[in-house]
Amino acid sequence: MTIFGTGHDAFVQHGCPVSDCEIVNSPHQYPGRPLDSYDAIIFNFNDEFWLTKRPIFNRQPHQRFIFFTQEPPPSIKQMNISGYRNYFNWTMTYRMDSDVRFLYGRIRPKPSAPKTMEETEVRMKESTRQLMLNKRKVTRRKKKKKKLVAAMISHCTTDGQREQYIKQLRKHVKVDVYGWCNHGERSSKTLHCDTDELLSSTPECYNMLDSNYKFYLSFENAICPDYVTEKFFQIMSLRDIVPVVYGGADYAQLAPEHSYIDARQFEPQQLAAYLKKLAANETLYNEYLWWKDDYVVEAGMEEMVRRGFCDLCRKLHEANQEPKMYTSMASRWNPARCQRPSKHGDQIKPEQNLPGSLNVLSSFNVMNLLSRRSTQNYSEK
Structure with a gap:
């Protein structure tokens, strides 16, 4: 997570409206901290992900497992995500209907x-x-x-x-x-x-x-x-x-x-x-x-990352959130949702109201972990 930074300081330095979070690059950064202590775990669906074993631990009800990628479905179509049923709570992607939008840019009036x-x-x-x-x-x-x-x-x-x-x-x-x-x-x-x-x-x-x-x-x-x-x-x-x-x-x-x-x-x-x-x-x-x-x-990449993780920290602090679980990421993240022109003049009509999709930052590691700030600070141990 070198672009955004790590720890609590990253959220402060980026001027996040809600900055009371800390971020860790991987579980190995603080080996004494159990995985079930984090509020959110981000799974980066890049090539490296498929070479890494899925972590085994007692998942807590408060934890959010987040499906994250920057790439479109055809770019990861060889990856088998059918085994991840009822596994992810949120998506963090370029899609407008993502739980946390991770957009490549914005144009504001x-x-x-x-x-x-x-x-x-x-x-x-x-x-x-x-x-x-x-x-x-x-x-x-x-x-x-x-x-x-x-x-x-x-x-x-x-x-x-x-x-x-x-x-x-x-x-x-x-x-x-x-x-x-x-x-x-x-x-x-x-x-x-x-x-x-x-x-x-x-x-x-x-x-x-x-x-x-x-x-x-x-x-x-x-x-x-x-x-x-x-x-x-x-x-x-x-x-x-x-x-x-x-x-x-x-x-x-x-x-x-x-x-x-x-x-x-x-x-x-x-x-x-x-x-x-x-x-x-x-x-x-x-x-x-x-x-x-x-x-x-x-x-720019820096603006995209700043916006995305500031929004994620804010969302983690929102009260009274309804429990959410994606039953099948394979059906929601499917190359069939994209179009392959049969000839050069084919017109593309944007799809409406489709469920979530996702994206990946190549410099990120396989897993990133976030937690809301608490009295127990593992980074200082």
Whole structure:
């Protein structure tokens, strides 16, 4: 749990509204402390999990066993979770119906944000006009963007077949692919962008995209309900680039009106034509940037972890909670809940009111333990 930290200090340092919790990386950190003394045990469903024996101890009624993963069902479809019936109390995932949401990002309206569609249309016109004035002033000092479309791809073959869509798109418009994948295949001849120790793209990389490209392909590797990864929110946080999305989430619930382009609504050839049309018309392009001064984008791994564990601590302190147990995680976390396009123009309709799903942080260990603060502090022994 190196990103969030450990102990009680982690909750204080992150400014959690409810900070009276402590977190432990693994049972081995304080071997003298019994597992049944913790209020919550988080099971991280990563590859390492399946190499680790399930702990055996007398589970207490007050304890919450939490199913945690960042990955969509197709990414862990080889893992057998059918044996975990009536085992987990809560889910901590990217799904909007999780018990504790562990989201890759958020977009929050400022007080100045429009409240109705009519206000949005007025604000869009005003903002677009101001953007064009500002850009004309800036253009006198620096060159206009000459590149059209970029993408960062690390998984070359995906369940959502984004590589096939991009392959068809590149027949009609130039797409610069950063990462190891080129035309859907692993290649050492493609473009590269720096990454940090968590293998996330650096701020310098995103600034390069913002300075050089008009559009970014925020294509997910799986088309699953609510699954939107950090690159979408990172791109949304930039000033002058428009994301083109491809996924199974209801993006209208995540982002402002007319702030992104949904590739699933176009055949690749149609999308290429639309992007070229926007690039050639400054007014139409700037309409996609109208919202920048009226919303705040929260993005990045640190923000995701801070929000998630602060929310978990708060939930552990909530009184009068109804007992809860998931009878079958296998039925709730099933690759069949995701969609695999049969052709490039298939439209994806977000599923509604589906039960929980989940996600995994690769730098986390197999098990993390949380407890509400008590008079007995094992960390000081």
